[in-house]
Amino acid sequence: MTFSICVREEYTDEEGDEHLRFGVAVTTRLPAVGTLCPFANEHGAVATQSLVNVELGRKGIEYLADGLAVEKALDALLDADExxxxxxxxxxxxDGEFTFSGDECNDWYGHLAGDGYTVAGNLLTGESVIEAVADEYEAAAPETGAAEDAADPLAKRLVDALAAGHAQGGDKREDLPVQSAALKVTRTEERELSPYYDDLRVDATETPIRDLRETFAEAERGFEMAVERYADAYEEDDIDAAEGDEETVDAGE
Incomplete structure (x- = not known):
């Protein structure tokens, strides 16, 4: 199951408070990778792949929520996995990064880690795939602690990173045309209305990167429209505020 990236970024919100965001994105030449590989919560992001054991992702995220460091959490799970x-x-x-590739994964396989991110892949056309993913992510990453809007949304940048790997050949199984891609982004910051584009999947298509990019664009547009219409309702926890906005719109028409 092809290649993925996990990311941690520090940022500053509108009030000047510091937060973390985590992201994970993956694409493969099989359907519905979003149900198997990417896991994220407000404590971290994990990707499980190759001969997939979904419990490694599910339990890994639970262990992080319990306070275990990512290295200890994932090492413990691998030690118990035959x-x-x-x-x-x-x-x-x-606080850290973790990478593991078992020696029975299928060529080409490998991983790399940078400051705040990890990339891994298997059944690839070559090492250049994960290198391109890392290079694209690093080139677009904001400075540590930058304002939330100092760069494109992490979800968009994750799609761009997958696209860079795909352009280098990606998954080498060209006899499998039905593909998929997915991404998840989480934050330590509590928000009244979270962006719709932070949890996206394309489950079955022959053009996974293009479709995920288009899905992001539509989700971003929909989120902006929802914020304009319903922000007051979410802030006040009162649906009447949203109904009032609708009456104002109708009157303007």
Whole structure:
């Protein structure tokens, strides 16, 4: 199951408070990768792949929420997994990064880690795939602690990183045309209305990156429209505020 990226970023909100955001994105030449590989919560992001053991992702995220460091959490899960030689597992938490590729994964396979991110892949056309993912992410990443709007949304930048790997050949199984892609973004910041584009999946298509990019664009547009219409209602926790906005719109027409 092809290639993915996990990310941790520090940013500053409108009030000047510091927060973390975590992201994970993946694409493969099989359907519905979003149900199997990417996991994220307000404590970190994890990707499980190759011969997939979904419990590594589910339990990994739970362990991070329990306060375990990502290295200890994922090492513990791999130690208890009899099939670990065929797994790839990587992720980030608030303080560190973790990467693992079992020696029975299928070529080309490998991983790399940078400051605040990890990338891994298997059954790829070559190492240049994960290098391109990392290079694209690093080139577009904002400065540590920058304002939330100092760069494109992380979800968009994750799609761009996948696109860079795809352009290098990506998954080498060209006889499997039905593909998929997915992304998740989470934050330590509590928000009344979270962006709709932070949890997206394209489950079955021959053009996963293009479709995920188009899905992001539509979700971003829909989120902006919803904020304009319903922001007051969410802030006041009162649906009447939204109904009032609708009456104002109708009167303007």
């Amino acid at each position: 099939g670990s030689a065929q797994r790839q597992l990587h992720g980030v938490d608030a």
